[in-house]
Amino acid sequence: MTAAATPDSVHRARAAITRHIRLVEDFPSPGIAFKDLTPVLADPDGLDAVVAALAEYCAGADLIAGIDARGFLVGGAIARELGVGVVAVRKGGKLPPPVIGVDYQLEYGSARLEVPAAGITLRGRSVAVVDDVLATGGTLIATGKLLAEAGARVHGLSVIMELDGMGGREAVAAGLGADVPVHNLCGG
Numbered sequence: 001m002t003a004a005a006t007p008d009s010v011h012r013a014r015a016a017i018t019r020h021i022r023l024v025e026d027f028p029s030p031g032i033a034f035k036d037l038t039p040v041l042a043d044p045d046g047l048d049a050v051v052a053a054l055a056e057y058c059a060g061a062d063l064i065a066g067i068d069a070r071g072f073l074v075g076g077a078i079a080r081e082l083g084v085g086v087v088a089v090r091k092g093g094k095l096p097p098p099v100i101g102v103d104y105q106l107e108y109g110s111a112r113l114e115v116p117a118a119g120i121t122l123r124g125r126s127v128a129v130v131d132d133v134l135a136t137g138g139t140l141i142a143t144g145k146l147l148a149e150a151g152a153r154v155h156g157l158s159v160i161m162e163l164d165g166m167g168g169r170e171a172v173a174a175g176l177g178a179d180v181p182v183h184n185l186c187g188g
């Protein structure tokens, strides 16, 4: 954890995460220990605790960007909490054209992310990015690059869980700059 959220809100979110997280070995491929946070969000108190704590990190942004797919679950709720809008950062091929896209690597493969290049004004916006997990950092770096290409400023990058020992935080600092705040609610 790096800033802003109060100890109480983080403590409450961590208790919910510890209680409801599901660890799945060898998913989506052999050797990967998958941290399934969806049971945390399926619990009403867990969702409330996680959204409240992440919203503190996102305060001051004028748009929330939720990353496909679990970032969507918290992104809309955080935006509603803060009285701002939400945009979906989608996997390749899902958004209508025109789009801005980037290919990237993650812990278990490669993928493509896209943001809209029309219909939603990103230029000049201060955008807070949210997702469930930071692992290698590839997803957050790709998202930050997309937003920069679209003319937006990244207010911060916030995740529920930052996986230990994967170098994600360092990769994000190298890829996007050490001045971009990276927040988590817990390690794992």
Ligand SMILES: O=P(O)(O)OC[C@H]1O[C@H](OP(=O)(O)OP(=O)(O)O)[C@H](O)[C@@H]1O
Pocket (backbone or CB within 6 Å): 067, 068, 069, 070, 071, 105, 106, 107, 111, 131, 132, 133, 134, 135, 136, 137, 138, 139, 140, 168
């Ligand atoms: O830090 P990284 O190594 O980039 O990994 C983190 C990303 O991996 C997972 O999503 P995934 O790409 O598996 O997408 P999914 O929503 O389709 O499961 C997770 O939800 C993050 O978005």
Ligand SMILES: Nc1ncnc2[nH]cnc12
Pocket (backbone or CB within 6 Å): 032, 033, 034, 035, 036, 106, 107, 108, 133, 135, 136, 163
């Ligand atoms: N081990 C993991 N668990 C959940 N999401 C992930 N994204 C990348 N690696 C992950």
